[in-house]
Amino acid sequence: MRLIDLRGRSLSPAELLTAVPRAADALQAAQDAARDIVDAVREEGADALRDQAERFDGVVGHDIRVPSAHIAEAVDGLSDDVRASLEEAIRRVRTASAAQVPPAQVTELAGGARVAQRWQPVSRAGLYIPGGKAVYPSSVVMNVVPAQVAGVEHIAIASPPQRDAGGRVHPTILAVAGLLGIEEVYAMGGAGAIGALAFGVPSLGLDPVDTVTGPGNNFVAAAKRIVSGRVGIDAEAGATEILVAADDSADARLIAYDLVSQAEHDEQAGAVLVTDSADLAERVQAAVADIAPRTRHAERVQTALDGPQSAVVLVQDQAAVEAFSNAYGPEHLELHLRDARDAVSRYTNAGAIFVGETTPVSLGDYMAGSNHVLPTGGQARYASGLGAYTFLRAQQVIEYDRGALSDVAARIVALANEEQLPAHGEAVTARFSDA
Known part of the structure; x- marks a missing residue:
């Protein structure tokens, strides 16, 4: 991992924004390609989806709309331990999501003058579940459960067809859909799936949705930006990222494991450490160099760690650590600080904050009860992660x-x-x- 040394420099907010490590070229390339893909689906429907499945997934002749028998078969094929883990994750996310639904409020401004605030769910939601370099049944939980808690009546899921599964959606993804009672599932991936959900595909019986949510790579994030305005979206959850804010009390080995765990997702994943301890920075670099080659996806991890989006950043003091983190606005922020709990209030820009060394991002990915669909690319400075509120619209009801x-x-x-x-x-x- 490269070292960015900002010590001795007093950076303005604008200069901090330019100093944070980002893969800007990859994002622009994704935007251009995604527009062509979305336009093709809007104009050609299922034919474009089949062409894209062959080009990107190596799949031909598959069922784009998943038969219900495939879902039932997948549920039956779940192992007991995976099913129990999924059911516990569902329970935890459902409990935490329920706290995100605001109560209706009525304000009496004068006698006979009332303004009520109520929260209405969208009628139809399209949820994207990635399935390229890894399989994400946990993302089914994170998307579907908040939508159900919000009261969304119609839910459609899209996930890429898998060549190794004969063109079917990955069976574990189908199984979670079945556990959650979702019957409308489509084997389509990437930017094309986002376009299909937004514009509909009549030949598949796919009606346009009101809101599209879900994580994905930069192409998925770019497609969501393209369809925004026609449909609602959550934040553009593109290639994943982690920022670890640390002081000299931190355990370099644990930080290294957490950086590697995020780099495991994708070659475009961002892994960043910011610290005011030169000694810790050096020890983390050494630990990453030791751990990364021994992990299962070592080549992918190394590509991500060597990319422009990853770095060890050395700053003058803890105030500079906080300023850098808030400028970066990470998807995942870990606080490896001796006063981590007290410091949370000073870290204002993050999709989710993981406090202390026993609260790794992996916990949030699966079992914390929080949602792991979070804003990336600095959007945490102004956007929220996925929640029940994503599927709700505030309405004012006036009566005089x-x-x-x-x-x-x-x-x-x-x-x-x-x-x-x-x-x-x-x-x-x-x-x-x-x-």
């Missing part, structure tokens, strides 16, 4: 009786006239005249 409207009629007229919109005022006064 005649007396309450009369009380404010003159004020409405005054403001309408000031804005040179007299018909607005006349729409109110008409309710109090016979003419």
Whole structure:
């Protein structure tokens, strides 16, 4: 991993944003390619999806809409330990997601003047589950459970067809869908799947959705940006990233394991350590060099660690550690600090924060109860991770009786006239005249 030494430099917020390690070229290339793929699906429907499955997944002649028998078969094929683990993860995520649904509120502004705030779920959600270099049944849990908690009535899942499974969606992904009662599943992947969910594919019986969510690579994130506006999206959860903020009390070996674990996802994954301890920085680099070659996906890991998106960053002091982290806005932030619990309030920009050395990101991936679909690429500075609230829309319901409207009629007229919109005022006064 390369070293970025920022000690002795006083960086403005704008300069910090340019100093953080990112793979900007890869994101732009993904944006251009994703637009062509989405456009093809919008114009050609299932034919484009089949062409993309052959090109990207090596699959031909598969069932794009998954037969219900395949889902039932997958559920039956689950091992007892995996099923028990999935059911516990479902329970934990369902419990934590329930806390994300705001209660309805009614505000009485005056006698007969009421404004109610209610939260309405979208009618139909499309959930993307990646399945390229790894298989993510946990992402089925993270997407479906919050949507169900929010009250979404119709849920469709898309996941890439697997060549090794005869063009079917990976059986464990299908099994989790079955456990959660999802019957509408499509074997389609990448940017094309996002386009299909957003625009619909009539020949498959796939109706357009209202909201698209789910993690994926940079092409999936780019496709979500392209369809945003036609449908709602969660944050553009692209290639994964971790930032570890540490001081000299941290365990270099544990940090190295956590950096490698995120680099395992994809060659474009970002793994970053920021610290004010030169000694820790050196020890983490040595530990990563020892651990990375021995892991199962060593080649993929090394590519990610050697990429421009990964680095060990050395700064002047802990205030600079905090400033760098908040500028980076990581998807996953781990705090390996002697005062980690007290420091949380100072780390404002992160998709999810993991406090202390016994709270690794891997816990959040599977069993913490939190959601692992999180904003990447710095979007945590302004976007939230996936939750029940992602599938909800705030609606205001206004009800004034005649007396309450009369009380404010003159004020409405005054403001309408000031804005040179007299018909607005006349729409109110008409309710109090016979003419």
